[in-house]
Amino acid sequence: MSDRDPLQGVPDELKDWHQGALDGDPAVCAAPQPMQPGYPCIHSTGFHELHRDVYGRTWPNRPEEPLYVARKAPVVDGMVTVETGDHGPVHVPEPSWCVGLHPAESFQVDIEHQGVETVAAIPTLCHGIVPALGVSLVQRPFSPTAPQVHAVVNMAEDFHAFSSTGLDIAAGLLVDHAAELRHMARQLAALEVQS
Template sequence: MSEKTPIPVRTDELQPGDQIRHPHDWTLFTVSSVETLDSLGSPLDFHNRKTDEMERGLRVTGTDADGETVHVDCAPSHLWHREGPQATARRIITIPTADHGDVQVNEPDWCTADHSGEAYREDIEHTGAEAHLVVFTACHGPVRTLPIGFLWRPFSPTNNQIMATLLMADDWHELDPAALTRAADALTEHAATLRVYARQLNELQAHGGENQ
């Protein structure tokens, strides 16, 4: 029997019964449904850097080998590794550079970058779709903030590791797994602060701005 090898497939092309690999820990699970996040009451937009357009997210739900339910929120254009019987070659692209001529690189399945503007080999970078925190406001409606995505500069002389990039204070910051976990912890603490402010604001509004 032939060994199954992954076949790239977009999120919006997935079908129930497809066996795919989790994008973070590579766990194999079977798709049961693909739903819009709008229909679930938790809209989330992703930035497609290749088209420079926002994509409304989808939720992929499935079951792993242990019977555990798996949920992954991602862009419609995100490429998954679907298990299939036919062997497929790695996606290899050729990028012309001024210092090393034509450079062949493995294109990660999550990369949505336009490589046409990368003049030198060390400038080659892989970037993926971004996820945003969406905050609903009375004045401006849904506001997207804190975009995060992946970045990989395989020929960088200073850091050739895959990193997460998070936009804070109008600047992109590169984070490794430990730093990203600390950022998540800080956001959890700040969420608790927001809830304290919400309770205090409710009391202030109820008493004409005076503390009771």
């Protein structure tokens, strides 16, 4: 039996989401992966079309669809290659915060770096746990209007019922999530200084 850590080389942030999925953290999707017990989905509980494990393997959110695996793009000397329809293979620097999934794109302008999404998962009386204010870092380096690193925030338009206790819990979860937003703001400020 090998003493090697099976998650060796996986970024700490992804390991944290993986552990959260295993531990039943309500902010993590944790959907089981077919044929890969012990490697659940590490996405937040916000909507996602594909589940993804700590290694970047993906599977459909709808079980009637066939299983397929998204490959993590290899990084060579800090660069990743993305196949595009209009410019062929395009080499771009791979930031450390990017999760590393780069599917082929029809257009170079659509190449995107995406960070791990953090979300406030709030329990409600009417809909169970509801994700709120999902936030992640994103960069489209070839965008003509906004090529810089920026944060995207997912804000769903819906109303949810709370008891007084539930509302108090929601307030605490939002305070915790505000700390995540502040952390990401500092990370983004450091990236803005670098560019």
